[in-house]
Amino acid sequence: MLRHLPKQTNANLLVGLDTSDDAAVYRLNEEIATIQTVDFFTPMVDDPYFFGQIAAANALSDVYAMGGTPLLALNIVCFPSCLSPDILAEILRGGADKVAEAGAIVAGGHSVQDDEPKYGLAVTGVVHPKQVYSNATAAPGDLLIVTKPLGTGIINTGIKADLVEKAVIDKTISTMAALNKEAARVMQQVGVSSCTDITGFGLLGHSAEMAQASGLSLHLYAEAVPVLPGVRELARMGIIPGGAYNNRNHLGDRLFIEEKVTREEIDILCDPQTSGGLLIAVPAPRASRLLTELHNSGVAEAAIIGEMMPQDKFLITVGRGK
Amino acid sequence: MAKEINNRGLACPQPVINTKRALEELAQGTLISIVDNEAARENVTRFAENAGCQVQVAEKDGEYYLTITKGEASVPAEIVKSAGETGAMVYLITSNTFGSGAEDLGEILMISFFNSLLEKPAPRTIMLVNSGVRLAIKQSRVVEQITKLAERGSEVISCGTCLEYYKLKEELAVGRVTNMLEILENLSGEGKVVTL
Numbered sequence: 001m002l003r004h005l006p007k008q009t010n011a012n013l014l015v016g017l018d019t020s021d022d023a024a025v026y027r028l029n030e031e032i033a034t035i036q037t038v039d040f041f042t043p044m045v046d047d048p049y050f051f052g053q054i055a056a057a058n059a060l061s062d063v064y065a066m067g068g069t070p071l072l073a074l075n076i077v078c079f080p081s082c083l084s085p086d087i088l089a090e091i092l093r094g095g096a097d098k099v100a101e102a103g104a105i106v107a108g109g110h111s112v113q114d115d116e117p118k119y120g121l122a123v124t125g126v127v128h129p130k131q132v133y134s135n136a137t138a139a140p141g142d143l144l145i146v147t148k149p150l151g152t153g154i155i156n157t158g159i160k161a162d163l164v165e166k167a168v169i170d171k172t173i174s175t176m177a178a179l180n181k182e183a184a185r186v187m188q189q190v191g192v193s194s195c196t197d198i199t200g201f202g203l204l205g206h207s208a209e210m211a212q213a214s215g216l217s218l219h220l221y222a223e224a225v226p227v228l229p230g231v232r233e234l235a236r237m238g239i240i241p242g243g244a245y246n247n248r249n250h251l252g253d254r255l256f257i258e259e260k261v262t263r264e265e266i267d268i269l270c271d272p273q274t275s276g277g278l279l280i281a282v283p284a285p286r287a288s289r290l291l292t293e294l295h296n297s298g299v300a301e302a303a304i305i306g307e308m309m310p311q312d313k314f315l316i317t318v319g320r321g322k
Numbered sequence: 323m324a325k326e327i328n329n330r331g332l333a334c335p336q337p338v339i340n341t342k343r344a345l346e347e348l349a350q351g352t353l354i355s356i357v358d359n360e361a362a363r364e365n366v367t368r369f370a371e372n373a374g375c376q377v378q379v380a381e382k383d384g385e386y387y388l389t390i391t392k393g394e395a396s397v398p399a400e401i402v403k404s405a406g407e408t409g410a411m412v413y414l415i416t417s418n419t420f421g422s423g424a425e426d427l428g429e430i431l432m433i434s435f436f437n438s439l440l441e442k443p444a445p446r447t448i449m450l451v452n453s454g455v456r457l458a459i460k461q462s463r464v465v466e467q468i469t470k471l472a473e474r475g476s477e478v479i480s481c482g483t484c485l486e487y488y489k490l491k492e493e494l495a496v497g498r499v500t501n502m503l504e505i506l507e508n509l510s511g512e513g514k515v516v517t518l
Contacts, residue, residue, distance in 0.1 A: 161335040238368030239335050242361035263368075 014132055015066070022062040022197055023125075025132050033129040037062035040076050040120020044156045044274055045173055048087045052094020052119060053177040058199070058275035059121040060102050064184035065197040065278055066134075068127035073099045075109025078118035091119050102179055131188070135206075136213035138194035138281035144218065144306040145290060147183040147299050148277025150203055150268050151231030152176055153241045158234045168230045175228065176275040182297045183278045190290045193283060198276030202247045203305075204269045204316060206279055208254070211308065211315055214281075220306040222265035223321040231271075235264040243272040254315035261318050269318065281308055323423045324352040329362060330385065337362040338369045341390070345373060348392055352421055355388040363388065376516060378420065380427075380434040389421060389431055393516060410513040411445040414505070418456035420518060429463065435518070436467035444474035446513050448497075449505055451481040454518075459493040469496045479504065 005017060014033055015025040023037035039059040043051045056073070063070045075095060079088050099106050104123070155172045158164040164172075180197060187195060194214060198206045203225065211218045234240075247270040248255075257266060282290050287304060294302040307322075327344050329337035341355045355366050363379060363386040370377045376391040419428025420435050439445070448471065450458055457464050458480050472478045478497025485491040485499065509515055 157335050161339050163335075236368065236372050238338050238365035238372070240361070240365055240368075242334050242359070245361040245364060 014129060015134055022065045022135070025066060025068075025127065025129075027129045031128065033127050033132065035063050035066050035068040035125040035127055036122070037125075038076070038120065038122040040118050041274070042116055042118050044176075045159075045169075047173075048090035049094040050173050050177060052091040052096075053098045054094075054173070054275050055091075055119045056095040056098035056102075056121055057177050057179050059123050060098065060104070061180045061197045061199075061275060061278075063123055063125035064180040065195050066125070066127060067131055067184065067188055067195065068125035070099075070102050070104040070123050070125040072107050072124045073104055073121045074107060075111070076118075076120045076122060077109060077111035078114035078116070079111060080115055080117065081113055083117065087117075091117070095119065095121060098177070098179065102181055133187075133192070133195040134213070135194055135196040135210045138210055138214040138216055138308045139283065140216060140308055140310045141284055142193050142281040142308040143284050143287040143304050144207065144220070144308065145280045145282060145287065145294070145302055146198065146203065146226065146277050146305050147180065147280070147294060147302045148175055148178065148198075148273075149226040149228045149301045150198075150273060150276070151228035151271055152274045152276065153202075153243060153271040154231050154234050154239060154268070155228055156274065157241045158230070158239045161239055163234065163237070163239060164230060168228070172228055178275075180278050183280075183294060183299045183302070186290065186293045186297050186299070187278065187280055187282075190282070190286055190293060192280050192286070192290065194281040196279050198273045198279050200243065200272045201250075202244065202270045202272050203276075203279070204251060204255070204318075205247045207306070208251055208316055210279065210281065214308070215311060217309045217312045217314060218306055218316055219309055220269065220316060220318045221321045222261050222269065222318055224303055224305045225265075225269065226301045226303045227268055231268060232264050235267040240267050241272060244270040247272065251316065256314040256317045258317065258319040260320040266318065277302075324354050324389070324421050327353060327355045329355060329357045329366070331358065332362070334361055334365055338365050341366050341369060342373075345370070345375070345390065345392055350393050352389060352391045354421075355390060356385060357388065358385050362386075366390075378431055378435045378438050380430050382430070387427075387431070389435075391516070391518075412447045412449070412508055412511075412513045412515045413445050414449045414451065414509065414515060414517045415454040415457065416452050416518065418453045418462075432457070433463055433467075436464040436471075440467055440470060444471050444476040447477045447479065447508055449479050449481075449500070449508060450484075450497075451505065452484050453488070455480045455484045455488065455490060455494075458496050459490050460495040461493065462495070465495050472496055481505065
């Protein structure tokens with residue numbers, strides 16, 4: 001879609017549309033660049049407070065994925081007049097709590113009347129111009145780490161079908177509402193090659209973007225990917241969002257799947273994520289230190305899931321394990 | 323006529339939920355789930371296969387007709403797959419069309435059925451009776467598929483009485499002639515029997 005926009009060339013625009021990155025980065029001076037991003041959703045959970053938290057965690061994530069620190073956020077609200085204003089108040093409270101947890105400020109916003117509620121935020125952050133994490137800077141031999149378990153799209157589809165237990169719903173909500181703040185802090189401390197966050201295009205889509213933008217190929221190990229409880233069973237039952245098939249089809253013949261990989265494993269890799277984790281490419285000698293420090297900082301389910309390779313015939317090869 | 327479930331225009335997971343409900347009401351037999359997009363086609367197919375049913379897909383005017391057969395003989399796809407070179411399945415095919423209803427639809431479904439069967443381990447035995455014997459003659463639209471299955475080890479047997487009745491004995495192109503005794507032995511012997 002974005003390719004229809006005119007190409008922007010400005011020496012201070014450090015990250016724009018070209019590399020399918022998460023946010024725009026603009027250099028103000030030698031020390032400071034601003035990061036701008038916007039994201040909003042229709043509700044994926046019943047509880048308005050959690051919906052607000054998840055939408056905010058998702059919007060803030062783009063700043064973390066660029067290696068930045070969020071400063072300001074503006075609410076974007078669509079809300080029907082037939083619903084109680086108390087619901088909207090709960091959504092906004094959820095959003096404000098997450099923004100506060102991120103150490104940023106909600107400084108205003110804009111609302112319009114609409115048939116269906118929608119909520120999100122425009123977020124401004126800062127980063128040192130030389131420490132921007134792009135998705136275009138992975139190197140051959142880098143190991144790939146994902147910081148949250150996958151399967152939120154499949155679980156959310158299962159919730160609509162009334163097929164998900166409460167314990168699994170609660171776990172999924174807390175996963176989606178978790179900020180990528182700690183993961184980003186640890187990643188900056190250790191030093192990594194490249195980073196993006198996993199959202200609508202699924203793990204395969206976003207890792208494909210990283211490989212493409214970096215001029216590389218990548219190998220993923222399906223067995224190593226952390227997955228939310230109940231997701232495999234739902235996938236086997238065909239409780240899979242349409243977006244997963246779009247993500248798969250989008251990759252077409254750039255994707256090679258080894259024989260031992262199951263259909264469900266591919267579904268999970270293609271599953272669109274709501275407020276997913278960070279996808280980090282780290283030089284191999286630093287990978288185990290990064291992983292240990294992530295685990296020690298409460299990013300308990302982070303895992304090494306693949307490896308960047310020199311460009312070959314396929315953009316992505318999915319195998320069972322290493 | 324098999325029960326039809328109309329899932330046109332519905333987003334995931336609704337087609338799966340509708341199919342699930344209909345399958346729960348169906349003790350045994352066939353239903354047709356109609357969907358109009360690829361995601362729903364894949365999801366309903368997975369759901370039915372996971373529930374141990376047989377699924378055949380036919381495309382018609384951009385819509386997909388998923389014929390789902392539930393029977394005590396139905397076993398989960400995984401079990402069939404693990405049965406080795408040739409699966410343990412025995413098919414008793416009693417008509418040259420698939421399901422009862424429009425004749426031309428039944429023919430399309432039968433072609434689709436054999437195409438799908440080629441993607442699974444070859445069944446142990448395919449028994450053709452009554453107008454089912456028309457499938458194994460030279461003019462059959464699935465003779466190629468059945469020949470391939472025979473090459474992969476499936477035993478293809480056609481009822482002699484039926485061939486004589488339809489005056490098709492000279493036309494038989496694949497497999498051999500059999501009698502009711504052998505058919506009966508196959509029905510009560512090893513392997514899962516699915517009747518079409």
